[in-house]
Amino acid sequence: MPRLQIKIISKILRQWKKTSMSPGVISRSMSMGMVIGFSPTVGLQAIICFLTAFICNRLWRQDTFDWIIALVGSLVVNPLTLVPTYTFYYWVGCHMITCSNVMDVQDFENIKYFLYALKEGTAAIFLGSVPFMIIGLPLGYYIGKIVERLLKNRIQSRQARMLKQALNNKTSKLNKNKIPRTVKEE
Secondary structure (H helix, E strand, C coil): CCCHHHHCCCCCHHHHHCCCCCHHHHHHHHHHHHHHCCCCCCCCCCHHHHHHHHHHHHHHCCCCCHHHHHHHHHHCCCCHHHHHHHHHHHHHHHHHCCCCCCCCCCCCCHHHHHHHHHHCCCCHHHHHHHHHHHHHHHHHHHHHHHHHHHHHHHHHHHHHHHHHHHHHHHHHHHHHHCCCCCCCCC
């Protein structure tokens, strides 16, 4: 799991290095991506992230959102978690509205009835995803702020290290030039 987190943060770091981002872009983009990721729009999430970032950057101001970071945030629901997530959306949605054809899948003969119930339960899936989208908004912003803080600390420590190295180089050059000669040469 930590290896996955490192890969995600490294992708954000690469994107952050490519463009000079104003403060808050990572947190806003991550938040938008998580909302899109929790929405039941499988297969369209990359397009939605790009279009939302493009439209928002054109309407408000440049660098409001970054679509690559939003895409990373939208990976919260991925192919590995898709089936349990959508099943949970359906279950939550059926508790919000009355689903007439809710049945358990017990064998393969009932699969066609379950899929038919799922077809009727599209509204339940959309309604069931809304609470997760609402939770994803502040959660994505919080995660984005953590990443921004991590990147800021990394830059500050790198600048301090470079400054220390530059000072060490200057003092070593000055010391080489000012070394008193105590031994007379013959």
